[in-house]
Amino acid sequence: MRKKIIAGNWKMNMTATEAEMFLNEIKSRIQNATAEVVVCVPYLAVFAAIDATKGTDIRIGAQNMHYLDSGAYTGEISAPMLNEAGVEYVIIGHSERRMYNNETDESVNKKIIKALSANIIPLFCVGESLAQREENITEEVISKQIQKGFENISKDDAPKVVVAYEPIWAIGTGKTATDEQANEVCGFIRKVLKEKYEDTAEEISILYGGSVNENNIGGLMQMSDIDGALVGGASLKMSFAEIVHYGK
Numbered sequence: 001m002r003k004k005i006i007a008g009n010w011k012m013n014m015t016a017t018e019a020e021m022f023l024n025e026i027k028s029r030i031q032n033a034t035a036e037v038v039v040c041v042p043y044l045a046v047f048a049a050i051d052a053t054k055g056t057d058i059r060i061g062a063q064n065m066h067y068l069d070s071g072a073y074t075g076e077i078s079a080p081m082l083n084e085a086g087v088e089y090v091i092i093g094h095s096e097r098r099m100y101n102n103e104t105d106e107s108v109n110k111k112i113i114k115a116l117s118a119n120i121i122p123l124f125c126v127g128e129s130l131a132q133r134e135e136n137i138t139e140e141v142i143s144k145q146i147q148k149g150f151e152n153i154s155k156d157d158a159p160k161v162v163v164a165y166e167p168i169w170a171i172g173t174g175k176t177a178t179d180e181q182a183n184e185v186c187g188f189i190r191k192v193l194k195e196k197y198e199d200t201a202e203e204i205s206i207l208y209g210g211s212v213n214e215n216n217i218g219g220l221m222q223m224s225d226i227d228g229a230l231v232g233g234a235s236l237k238m239s240f241a242e243i244v245h246y247g248k
């Protein structure tokens with residue numbers, strides 16, 4: 001049985017005070033969730049978030065991380081810093097970072113390797129743009145991102161990586177992929193992983209992301225290759241609690 005995960009991605013939202021207030025309000029509604037619940041908060045809210053969720057089942061994640069432990073990299077945050085703070089997950093290679101922060105398949109791969117060595121679970125994002133989908137090159141794009149992202153990752157380590165399929169055209173647009181569209185690509189990702197890791201690919205959790213909300217989560221979670229969701233906008237609202245209790 002693959003682990004089911006619902007992860008919120010707050011992006012650049014919530015001050016530390018706002019994070020504390022929000023989590024204090026939502027935490028009692030999140031108990032006994034159907035999936036593991038992760039909230040990926042801005043760096044400055046990490047301590048407040050960890051404090052507010054102590055003793056609950058909510059795990060705290062970061063949204064990015066450098067691939068080196070320390071050095072002259074102004075403005076960056078490293079794995080040991082996240083480790084010490086108590087961060088358990090980190091989003092790697094989100095399309096917004098690929099777009100605005102020059103994140104490449106190479107840097108994404110290095111970050112995944114670093115996260116694994118620091119025992120932080122990488123939420124590794126892949127996804128095609130609308131133009132790529134219309135050009136019919138979705139599989140080509142995704143296959144390259146997956147192969148590069150998993151380069152030099154052993155069969156033992158592979159199941160520690162969580163993949164998030166997020167079609168760029170569905171992020172923040174209100175245009176979710178249909179359950180079938182999402183499942184088709186998640187299944188394709190598993191097929192690519194199978195070529196490399198054989199049956200071990202069955203143990204890798206693959207999430208869908210892109211305009212997930214309390215109304216569409218139920219259908220998505222019934223699909224054969226979807227093991228959870230990465231939720232942006234809807235993770236900033238109290239209704240996030242309904243998302244993590246999908247199917248009840």
Ligand code: PGA
Nearest residue numbers: 171172210211231232233
């Ligand atoms: P969205 O964002 O749910 O607001 O579409 C998802 C994401 O970018 O992870």
